[in-house]
Amino acid sequence: MRDGMLRSPQVHALVRLINETHEQPMVVEARSRHLLAGLCRILGAEAGACVMERDFRPGGQAGFTEIVLEGWSGSAVPALQALRTLGSECNPAIRSLRARCSTPGTLVTATRRELVDDPSWYGAPYIEHYLRPTGLDDSLYSSRWSGLPGVARGIGLYRERSGRPFDVADRELLHLFHAECGAMFDPPAPSIREAPDGRLAPRERQTLDLLLDGLADKQIAERLGISRFTVNQYTKTLYRRFGVQSRAALIARLLGDKAAGA
Numbered sequence: 001m002r003d004g005m006l007r008s009p010q011v012h013a014l015v016r017l018i019n020e021t022h023e024q025p026m027v028v029e030a031r032s033r034h035l036l037a038g039l040c041r042i043l044g045a046e047a048g049a050c051v052m053e054r055d056f057r058p059g060g061q062a063g064f065t066e067i068v069l070e071g072w073s074g075s076a077v078p079a080l081q082a083l084r085t086l087g088s089e090c091n092p093a094i095r096s097l098r099a100r101c102s103t104p105g106t107l108v109t110a111t112r113r114e115l116v117d118d119p120s121w122y123g124a125p126y127i128e129h130y131l132r133p134t135g136l137d138d139s140l141y142s143s144r145w146s147g148l149p150g151v152a153r154g155i156g157l158y159r160e161r162s163g164r165p166f167d168v169a170d171r172e173l174l175h176l177f178h179a180e181c182g183a184m185f186d187p188p189a190p191s192i193r194e195a196p197d198g199r200l201a202p203r204e205r206q207t208l209d210l211l212l213d214g215l216a217d218k219q220i221a222e223r224l225g226i227s228r229f230t231v232n233q234y235t236k237t238l239y240r241r242f243g244v245q246s247r248a249a250l251i252a253r254l255l256g257d258k259a260a261g262a
Contacts, residue, residue: 013042014176031184032068040071043174046135049156050185051156052151053153056154057102082129092116094156102152111138111140111165115141135161138158141157142174208238
């Protein structure tokens with residue numbers, strides 16, 4: 001992942017969403033719904049789903065277990081019911097995703113256009129008869145394979161037909177989230193904002209907290225009453241403490257610590 005592929009406002013919004021989710025009551029369904037609804041909002045999706053696939057490999061026949069859904073109501077109900085009945089194999093993009101590398105721990109995130117061309121997409125019976133009538137079209141998918149053969153957690157997001165297609169920055173943000181925080185769809189535990197050696201100076205901890213709250217260097221300087229140069233020095237110190245080389249990597253590391261406690 002390269003910093004330039006991520007949109008700063010989206011990263012900041014994702015950090016705020018993670019913080020909000022940890023503050024939610026300890027009700028797994030409510031927290032998962034808040035998390036998925038936030039992802040849809042940040043990435044401009046009208047509908048989303050997080051599922052557990054039990055046989056996610058070419059030709060797999062087993063269905064999926066829904067973890068949480070968002071936006072699959074009204075005219076979208078038949079499209080969801082068709083997926084339940086026919087299995088995710090009927091979606092040509094998901095079928096293509098299944099064919100990607102599926103070794104244990106593999107995470108693959110891709111836009112619909114990276115997975116399947118327009119003729120194959122619009123010519124598929126599921127798309128023509130079930131998805132297009134909902135007004136949904138462009139999509140973004142991420143699947144992480146577990147240590148069990150064919151078992152994977154999947155996240156799918158869908159935009160309206162009139163919306164702009166998902167792009168590389170959208171894909172990288174979902175990939176970052178799924179890599180570091182996918183376990184947040186499971187029962188969470190309190191997170192720890194701590195350096196590996198357990199020692200952060202007060203100003204370093206304040207800077208870290210404000211970074212994770214999505215503030216830019218100028219805003220942090222104003223909040224703490226220090227110069228942007230000093231903020232930059234604190235940030236470099238944090239990079240060294242956490243063994244990273246960029247703000248995006250620092251955020252990913254901290255989000256990973258939160259997910260590991262889930």
